[in-house]
Amino acid sequence: MQFTPRLASLADLAAVQGVVKDAYTPYVSSIGCKPGPLLDDYEALISAGRVTVVDVDGGVKGILVLIPEKDAMLLDNVAVAASAQGLGLGRELIAYAEHRARDAGFSLIRLYTHVAMTRNIEYYTRIGYVETHRAEHNGLKRVFMAKSLT
Template sequence: MSILREARLSDLPAIETLVKAAYGHYVDRIGTIPGPMRDIDDHRYARHIEAGHVSLLFDNADGEESVDAGNGDKPVGLLVLIPQTDTLLLDNVAVAPSAQGRGFGKALMQAAEARARQLEFDSITLYTQELMHENLAIYRRYGYVETHRAEEFGLKRVYLRKSLA
């Protein structure tokens, strides 16, 4: 069983560690630091936490009812969900490399869509680097459709959207 809970500022070190682990291997492939890692240097995660936009996923194999990164519990995944005017932006979804292949990514994607519905959005939007081919394939399998491409902050991004209607 896993537990998804809203992140707290005390979780910031664990969030930054997870993001570096999840995205670090892309640096050589894309030739620059991926956006989620840049968000660490820009202190965006702290602002996202304060706004209530970050959720952490914990593998609760021992059945405890609560988890606390401050007590050594390490998140296996995270979501950054930012409400926009007409859609919920899935700004970041990440799973720790040691936890990949165990269904946590799917659980996070389902949680993001459930949150979008709860907030009464009829779509969810995300973007990824065009050279992160495996991510593009995953998102397409989940029903996301490419809407456009753009170069932003020196990053070549592919935008995708999924209708929830």
């Protein structure tokens, strides 16, 4: 299935928040607190042009947050609504993030995930991301990963 990402507008705010809540709430019990994406200010991120969305069947079902940094593009968040899981939307959004990072002149893309999100860590490793370090930030134990885009 082919998806067409688009820049989010403030009209998408509730839908973006809904996708994030849908995607990350199941992790609250295993982590013991809200994952970082549940605490982010999506109004500010959308206003800054950092959020990309994908519509499926007339509604936002996937979101991507990209933040350019000094030496790499940060893939800050990729989330897919439960109703769209299994469609390949997450994989498409990550490929799109890597494409956007290359187009912006970056040779490296990085991300982080919670240490308890082992399926995510395994998936990122399978698609070429390498663990760079682990650290605790805002009470969250994170695994930092990066992928060369050259």
